[in-house]
Amino acid sequence: MHQIDNLDQNILRVLTKDARTPYAEMAKNFGVSPGTIHVRVEKMRQANIIEGTKIRINERKLGYDVCCFIGIILKSAKDYEKVIRQLETFDEVVEAYYTTGNYSIFIKVMTHTIEELHNVLVTKIQLIDEIQSTETLISMQNPIKRDIKP
Numbered sequence: 001m002h003q004i005d006n007l008d009q010n011i012l013r014v015l016t017k018d019a020r021t022p023y024a025e026m027a028k029n030f031g032v033s034p035g036t037i038h039v040r041v042e043k044m045r046q047a048n049i050i051e052g053t054k055i056r057i058n059e060r061k062l063g064y065d066v067c068c069f070i071g072i073i074l075k076s077a078k079d080y081e082k083v084i085r086q087l088e089t090f091d092e093v094v095e096a097y098y099t100t101g102n103y104s105i106f107i108k109v110m111t112h113t114i115e116e117l118h119n120v121l122v123t124k125i126q127l128i129d130e131i132q133s134t135e136t137l138i139s140m141q142n143p144i145k146r147d148i149k150p
Contacts, residue, residue, distance in 0.1 A: 002047030004150070007032065011040055012049075012150035019053040064110045066117050067139040071103035072131055079130035080104060086128050092120045103135075 004012070010030055014021050023037040030037075044050045059067070074083060080098065087093045087107060095108035111117040117136075125134060 002043060002049060004044070004049065007036075008040055008044060008049075009150045011037060012044070015041075015050070015053075016147045016150070059110055063112045066111045066114055067142065068109050068111075068117060069137045069139065070107050070109055070121075070125065071135040071137070072105040072107065072125075073102070073133045074104040075130055075132045077104065083128055083130050087125070090120065090124050092116075092124075 007030060011026060014026055014029075023034045023041070027034040027037050041050065072083070074080060083105065084096060087096055087105075092109050092111055093107050094110050097106045098104070099106045109117065109120060111120060117138075121134070121136065125131065
């Protein structure tokens with residue numbers, strides 16, 4: 001396992017705020033060479049600490065006004081893999097978690113409207129035979145949205 005030090009943590013903090021920050025700018029701010037930054041980033045990539053870079057999309061600006069979480073209770077625990085494979089085919093399902101507690105699977109679903117959410121529930125999710133029941137929680141706001149602090 002790759003051990004990260006303060007420089008690695010600082011690099012990760014900068015990159016999680018803006019992945020396009022030039023290595024030269026970070027090097028100047030941290031008192032090291034751009035080559036050092038490059039080597040550190042590459043080592044963190046090889047160790048899978050950095051798994052890629054991606055842009056952050058504002059879902060609301062694209063018309064996705066409904067965010068909800070759906071707790072799923074399976075008929076049998078053995079059905080988990082099959083249900084996940086089916087959920088992966090639905091574009092509206094943007095996250096899925098295998099959980100303890102009341103639900104076997106907890107998913108995040110994004111839709112444009114409540115009607116679209118209803119359609120996804122009735123014509124997709126609730127038609128999966130291996131699902132015993134679901135509970136839907138609609139998100140009113142997302143006041144905290146951040147990456148883990150390195």
